[in-house]
Amino acid sequence: MSEDQFVSLFTEAIGADPSAFTLDTPLRQLDIWDSVAYLAVMTMVDEHMNVVLPPDFLVGATTAREILARARQG
Amino acid sequence: MPGSSIRAVEYTLGSQKLSFEELEERFGAEAMKKVFSGSGIRNRQVAPPGVCGSDLAYQAAECLMEKQSIDRASIDLLIHCTQSPDYFLPTTACILQDRLKLPTRCAAFDINLGCTQYVYALSVAHSMIAAGLAHRALVLTGDTMTQTVHPMDRSLVPLMGDAGSATLVEPAEAGQGFLAFELGTDGAGAQHLVIPAGGFRKPISAETAVEATDAEGNTRAPANMYMNGAAIFYFAISMVPKVIAALLRKLDVTLDQVDCVLFHQANRYMLDYLVKKTKLPPEKTHFFVEEIGNTSGSTMPVVLADAIRVGKVKPGALVLLVVFGVGLSWAATAVRWTGDAA
Numbered sequence: 001m002s003e004d005q006f007v008s009l010f011t012e013a014i015g016a017d018p019s020a021f022t023l024d025t026p027l028r029q030l031d032i033w034d035s036v037a038y039l040a041v042m043t044m045v046d047e048h049m050n051v052v053l054p055p056d057f058l059v060g061a062t063t064a065r066e067i068l069a070r071a072r073q074g
Numbered sequence: 075m076p077g078s079s080i081r082a083v084e085y086t087l088g089s090q091k092l093s094f095e096e097l098e099e100r101f102g103a104e105a106m107k108k109v110f111s112g113s114g115i116r117n118r119q120v121a122p123p124g125v126c127g128s129d130l131a132y133q134a135a136e137c138l139m140e141k142q143s144i145d146r147a148s149i150d151l152l153i154h155c156t157q158s159p160d161y162f163l164p165t166t167a168c169i170l171q172d173r174l175k176l177p178t179r180c181a182a183f184d185i186n187l188g189c190t191q192y193v194y195a196l197s198v199a200h201s202m203i204a205a206g207l208a209h210r211a212l213v214l215t216g217d218t219m220t221q222t223v224h225p226m227d228r229s230l231v232p233l234m235g236d237a238g239s240a241t242l243v244e245p246a247e248a249g250q251g252f253l254a255f256e257l258g259t260d261g262a263g264a265q266h267l268v269i270p271a272g273g274f275r276k277p278i279s280a281e282t283a284v285e286a287t288d289a290e291g292n293t294r295a296p297a298n299m300y301m302n303g304a305a306i307f308y309f310a311i312s313m314v315p316k317v318i319a320a321l322l323r324k325l326d327v328t329l330d331q332v333d334c335v336l337f338h339q340a341n342r343y344m345l346d347y348l349v350k351k352t353k354l355p356p357e358k359t360h361f362f363v364e365e366i367g368n369t370s371g372s373t374m375p376v377v378l379a380d381a382i383r384v385g386k387v388k389p390g391a392l393v394l395l396v397v398f399g400v401g402l403s404w405a406a407t408a409v410r411w412t413g414d415a416a
Contacts, residue, residue: 035290038304039112039304039343042307042308043311046311047351052308052311052312053308059304
């Protein structure tokens, strides 16, 4: 999956504005980065990359780039 | 070895409605809109203070025995499933044996499991009937877990309801009724869904009543139920497809040959994703949480009874019952349905 595709799916999943979001946007600065968002990202990554990311990792992740890198590792 | 099957299922819901509008006032409209869009739970039925899980189980059992014209003297096994017992001791099943006027030769005991209690209890009833230790079993569930939730815990209050149920299990011909079970446990996740205080490990004290509010605004004390929703979700979507696959292997059938798969009714978001992930046609499952909430271990008998009512479970159907949750624990069974039709 390309970085652009990931950003598109990621922002759709958590309900963020894609025009104001990059792989390096600090997730913890987003009001919407909460437990509901963790579930949305978990399902998005599982559905599109066939990887179920552990919640502890998602809670600790600071950017979407970190999440993409982990998902690509499988 | 003789088999066994479910003859009939009845349930009783908590009598008080806790509405979406009430929770909008408590938690705010925006928060509840978000919760509802994920959980699919609009209203919930909760038991009022003073009503125990055993009261709900008792009402369901009385309803079942009346509708099925059951001779109480014929019941020789009572399994009561609860995590909200009347007392630490005696076991609540003993109280229910007397209250239901079942014979003193009836074996009676509790199973202390949560979301998976029903299928575990069915596996025990099935095994005891197969072993000749029982002939007619009453499997009861009853919990009032809403009473363990802090009223300002937004992560749990909007999800939870209370219910009790009663199921009659009787001998069946080979190839009918229960065909296989798949049971499992991962206690390493015990801390993800827990009431930390109130047992012998951490007795109730002034310290356990101290409330704290987490980063998402949920207030609770150690004596209240806590759920790490993301961890439970991770567990469910990782484990449930494997459990279904293992059960299908035992039966040597494919999902195409299954008529209906019923899941623990945790929340709509999780159930929709499990259906998608397992590639189950949505019409082959049933959701029944929107107006009652997640009633812990009673959700499976409640959704089963409703699936029977709407005709999704009917005689001859191959039905899977799949439950998962607190423990962490999981259980699944395959049933060739012989019980009541709608």
